[in-house]
Amino acid sequence: EVQLVESGGGLVKPGGSLRLSCEASGFTFSSHGMSWVRQAPGKGLEWVSSIRIGGFIYYADSVKGRFTISRDNVKNLVFLEMNSLRAEDTAVYYCARESFGTDLWGQGTLVSVSS
Amino acid sequence: DIQMTQSPSSLSASIGDRVTITCRASQTIKSFLQWYQQKPGKAPKLLIYSVSRLEGGVPSRFSGSGSGTDFSLTISSLQPEDLATYYCQQTFTARWTFGQGTKVEVK
Secondary structure, eight states: OOEEEEEOOEEEOTTOOEEEEEEEESSOGGGSOEEEEEEOTTOOEEEEEEEOTTSOEEEOTTTTTTEEEEEETTTTEEEEEEOSOOGGGOEEEEEEEEESEEEEEOOOEEEEEOO | OOOEEEEOSEEEEOTTOOEEEEEEESSOOTTOEEEEEEOTTSOOEEEEETTTEEOTTOOTTEEEEEETTEEEEEESSOOGGGOEEEEEEEOSSSSOEEOOOEEEEEO
């Protein structure tokens, strides 16, 4: 089955860290760029970061310097390392496959930043 | 970053109505424009890519048009299952941006 499954979300205190993982299956993982998109409670979609074919990496200004995206093409995994977390990082984080736009999304993992 | 502005932010229409949502980019994005549908509690679903190309399995009542900076999504005959929020997205630049969303309610 073609799917993406995220994990690693949870409750963390401001200033803390989390590492999100996304496991891909059912397609040739190394042939696709991968992205993270988040959605704060009751809000719209916000692109967070992408790791493209060839290893090109991009971040939204709101997370640059705090978040790091990486991938393991052997294990079909993409990661989002999140440091110095803030209350405004609270959101559902989706992993997404790049094709024309993003044609495959995971179910999302909730990150809550609160003291 | 390119700003994407959708209108309206919400709308209410009757079953069978023709519904149009517009999306304006702050600068040209050529044809790098996608539309997504998101139902409550679910991940977004790609409906249309490259302005007007229908993703596989998407009903033909959905269509997209536009170029440059102005784009639209049309539902030709609104169905109850179309209750959702719709987002446009530009992928012209490496740093993507989404519109703020249009919530479609069925009267």
